[in-house]
Structures are given as structure tokens and as C-alpha cells.
Amino acid sequence: xxxxxxxxxxxxxxxxxxxxxxxxxxxxxxxxxxxxxxxxxxxxxxxxxxxxxxxxxxxxxxxxxxxxxxxxxxxxxxxxxxxxxxxxxxxxxxxxxxxxxxx
Numbered sequence: 372x373x374x375x376x377x378x379x380x381x382x383x384x385x386x387x388x389x390x391x392x393x394x395x396x397x398x399x400x401x402x403x404x405x406x407x408x409x410x411x412x413x414x415x416x417x418x419x420x421x422x423x424x425x426x427x428x429x430x431x432x433x434x435x436x437x438x439x440x441x442x443x444x445x446x447x448x449x450x451x452x453x454x455x456x457x458x459x460x461x462x463x464x465x466x467x468x469x470x471x472x473x474x
Contacts, residue, residue: 403459419466437463440471
């Protein structure tokens with residue numbers, strides 16, 4: 372019979388396992404295709420230098436996915452997750468019109 376106390380002692384271990392599994396899974400996520408309907412609607416590009424500056428007038432030099440609040444990649448990584456594209460990665464040097472500067 373397990374007690375409540377022993378159950379509570381195992382919670383931190385279970386939580387760390389879940390976090391490890393999620394970070395390992397992140398490396399296996401596919402990249403967002405700029406031709407994907409959602410990506411195209413947001414003007415997503417793998418290289419911010421290729422952003423359509425006429426269509427997306429909000430774009431400013433220096434805006435890249437790695438500097439966005441929605442970017443979930445590790446600092447210095449070439450790509451990472453984005454809250455807009457569940458289960459997919461974006462290029463750290465990419466850009467889309469949902470860009471929000473990190474605080």
C-alpha cells in the first residue's frame with residue numbers, strides 16, 4: 372500500500388522526467404514549411420532578410436524569431452519551437468508578422 376507521503380515524494384521525479392522527455396522530443400519536431408497555410412498567412416520566412424516588407428509593413432530590421440516572446444528555442448540554437456506552430460520548429464533567424472519583442 373502506498374501512502375500519500377510517498378506519492379508526494381515521487382512527484383518531483385515525475386515532473387523532471389516529463390520536462391526531459393519534452394526537451395528531447397523538441398529536437399525531433401519538423402520545421403515549419405513557409406508554404407503551410409498558417410505560415411503563409413503570417414508571412415513566415417526562414418530568413419528574416421526575405422520578409423515581404425511591402426506586404427508586412429510592421430517588419431523592422433533586427434526582428435528574428437529568436438528575439439520573439441513566442442520563440443521557445445534555446446539561446447544560440449539554430450531553431451526551436453514556437454507557440455504559433457504547435458509540434459513544429461521555426462528557424463531562429465526566421466520572421467513572421469506575429470513577432471513580439473522579448474521583454
